[in-house]
Amino acid sequence: MLxxxxxxxLLVAGAVFFLxxxxxxxxxxxxxxxxxxxxxxxxxxxGLMVLGLMxxxxxxxxxxxxLFIWLLLLAASATAGQLVASWxxxxxxxxxxx
Amino acid sequence: MPTDQQQTIAETPFPAGxxxxxxxxxxxxxxxxxxxxxxxxxxxxxxGVPFVAAAALLSALARFRPRADAATLSPVAPLSLLRLIxxxxxxxxxxxxxxxxxxxxxxxxxxxxxxxxxxxxPPGPATVLMSGLVSLMPGTLSVICEDHLRVHVLDxxxxxxxxxxxxxxxxxxxxRLAGF
Numbered sequence: 001m002l003x004x005x006x007x008x009x010l011l012v013a014g015a016v017f018f019l020x021x022x023x024x025x026x027x028x029x030x031x032x033x034x035x036x037x038x039x040x041x042x043x044x045x046x047g048l049m050v051l052g053l054m055x056x057x058x059x060x061x062x063x064x065x066x067l068f069i070w071l072l073l074l075a076a077s078a079t080a081g082q083l084v085a086s087w088x089x090x091x092x093x094x095x096x097x098x
Numbered sequence: 099m100p101t102d103q104q105q106t107i108a109e110t111p112f113p114a115g116x117x118x119x120x121x122x123x124x125x126x127x128x129x130x131x132x133x134x135x136x137x138x139x140x141x142x143x144x145x146g147v148p149f150v151a152a153a154a155l156l157s158a159l160a161r162f163r164p165r166a167d168a169a170t171l172s173p174v175a176p177l178s179l180l181r182l183i184x185x186x187x188x189x190x191x192x193x194x195x196x197x198x199x200x201x202x203x204x205x206x207x208x209x210x211x212x213x214x215x216x217x218x219x220p221p222g223p224a225t226v227l228m229s230g231l232v233s234l235m236p237g238t239l240s241v242i243c244e245d246h247l248r249v250h251v252l253d254x255x256x257x258x259x260x261x262x263x264x265x266x267x268x269x270x271x272x273x274r275l276a277g278f
Contacts, residue, residue: 020198027201032239032250033210036197039233044194064134078230085241085250095250098209 010052017045030096039081124154178271193236211254215247
């Protein structure tokens with residue numbers, strides 16, 4: 001019971017960060033600031049969701065697989081974020097300065 | 099002096115002990131990954147054995163390829179790695195909360211800027227790790243990674259310089275680099 005409650009709390013918290021990441025993507029002014037929202041908020045959101053799902057995993061291998069998915073996503077999103085940012089820089093897109 | 103460096107590489111005997119340790123470590127990690135991916139099914143283990151062995155061998159050979167920066171040959175420091183993981187987890191939590199709060203506020207609390215951060219880390223795996231982790235830390239996003247790191251910061255008046263220095267010190271310690 002306690003484990004289920006904790007799991008639900010983690011899943012909801014993860015969803016809040018996904019919402020914040022999407023809100024940032026829509027509201028932030030330029031490509032660089034939008035990348036901040038996507039890389040950081042979504043990584044944390046997925047991390048919390050993975051933790052919540054690991055609490056309900058049927059086996060140790062299933063829990064490990066979930067953790068592995070999060071690690072792969074961390075590597076992919078850090079790399080993809082840097083690629084998009086350096087592409088924008090190469091195109092001469094100046095950052096928004098407020 | 100490039101010529102001196104090349105000579106030391108040629109004269110250094112192949113580190114057989116360190117290679118065996120690196121190979122054993124990789125065998126363990128790749129076997130664990132295969133076990134995770136196949137959910138521990140016994141029938142799949144037979145297919146996994148040759149691929150785990152080949153992946154571990156290729157990865158270890160790539161690690162011990164002779165190159166100019168001989169410092170990268172020393173194995174990672176396990177305690178420093180644990181400290182880096184803890185530091186990273188805590189700061190990625192802070193980073194997510196920070197950017198989420200900014201996304202919800204009105205008007206947007208952003209004063210972004212591009213800054214150049216001169217790297218003390220040598221080129222190679224340490225620098226790649228640094229530029230990857232910078233993007234997951236609060237308020238910083240790495241743009242270009244060469245001899246210096248070009249970083250996009252969300253708040254130009256924030257303490258990003260201090261954060262970058264702390265991250266760089268911890269990564270240097272993991273790779274047992276002198277001066278970190």
